[in-house]
Amino acid sequence: MTALSLHRVRAELGSREVLHGVDLAVRPGEVLALVGPNGSGKTTALRCCYRALTPTAGAVVVDGTDSADLGRRELARTIGASTQEPRVSAGLTVRESVSLGRVPHRGWFERANGVDGEIVETCIWQVGLAELAGRDVQALSGGERQRVSIARALAQQPRVLLLDEPTNHLDLRHQLTVMNLLRDRARDGLAIVVTMHDLRLAVEYCDTLAVLHDGRVISTGPPADVLDDTVLGGVFGIRAVVRSSPRLTMEILGLADG
Numbered sequence: 199m200t201a202l203s204l205h206r207v208r209a210e211l212g213s214r215e216v217l218h219g220v221d222l223a224v225r226p227g228e229v230l231a232l233v234g235p236n237g238s239g240k241t242t243a244l245r246c247c248y249r250a251l252t253p254t255a256g257a258v259v260v261d262g263t264d265s266a267d268l269g270r271r272e273l274a275r276t277i278g279a280s281t282q283e284p285r286v287s288a289g290l291t292v293r294e295s296v297s298l299g300r301v302p303h304r305g306w307f308e309r310a311n312g313v314d315g316e317i318v319e320t321c322i323w324q325v326g327l328a329e330l331a332g333r334d335v336q337a338l339s340g341g342e343r344q345r346v347s348i349a350r351a352l353a354q355q356p357r358v359l360l361l362d363e364p365t366n367h368l369d370l371r372h373q374l375t376v377m378n379l380l381r382d383r384a385r386d387g388l389a390i391v392v393t394m395h396d397l398r399l400a401v402e403y404c405d406t407l408a409v410l411h412d413g414r415v416i417s418t419g420p421p422a423d424v425l426d427d428t429v430l431g432g433v434f435g436i437r438a439v440v441r442s443s444p445r446l447t448m449e450i451l452g453l454a455d456g
């Protein structure tokens with residue numbers, strides 16, 4: 199069974215249609231990378247998934263239920279999202295900010311308990327922020343804020359995790375830390391959709407690639423199948439080789455027309 203699926207989703211921004219009938223599906227335990235050139239509609243598709251944007255047509259189905267029928271709280275227990283430029287709440291420490299991820303699991307006036315605390319500390323540690331847990335989030339670098347946002351989404355313990363360019367601001371070590379963490383969480387059954395520009399990371403760490411081009415998914419499947427010369431040259435405008443031995447990797451050779 200799929201954890202999250204998009205069926206013929208259309209969406210508009212500023213009265214212009216930018217998604218023209220997107221189909222997508224991710225299963226529990228799967229890491230799906232939504233890739234595509236700038237402006238192809240990746241962020242918009244992700245926003246439709248966590249209901250920051252309402253599709254003009256089509257449906258987003260979560261665990262068999264149309265997401266439009268889920269209450270905000272139920273949606274927050276099911277879907278965790280980290281956005282491209284995470285907003286930080288003024289005056290909160292890293293720990294307090296990550297703790298917000300536990301709110302959907304509590305009653306309105308219920309206080310955080312020991313289990314909530316353990317989950318929060320684990321998520322902070324997993325993204326490598328343990329030493330900064332007491333620091334005001336406004337006094338963090340871009341990459342540190344990005345990791346706070348990922349930790350908060352993980353602390354939600356959702357069944358579906360959506361991450362918009364999670365490695366964007368990260369140094370190489372933390373890029374690998376986050377991608378390894380996603381693989382670990384997928385092993386526990388989490389369904390993950392991640393948008394990314396680094397096709398090399400996508401090839402190495404993701405089970406499935408979905409290529410968005412001009413608001414349409416034009417190819418979906420295992421990375422080695424999807425990234426053929428037509429897609430690499432025609433969509434991304436690059437020449438590259440995907441190698442499968444000793445492990446799946448991709449090497450960029452240059453521009454398609456270079």
Ligand SMILES: Nc1ncnc2c1ncn2[C@@H]1O[C@H](COP(=O)(O)OP(=O)(O)OP(=O)(O)O)[C@@H](O)[C@H]1O
Binds near residue numbers: 211237
């Ligand atoms: N507020 C807006 N009004 C109208 N069009 C918009 C608006 N915001 C974005 N767009 C357009 O919608 C399209 C999809 O944008 P989106 O941000 O989803 O693309 P993306 O694939 O995530 O891009 P990137 O890789 O650059 O982050 C683009 O053509 C963009 O120019």
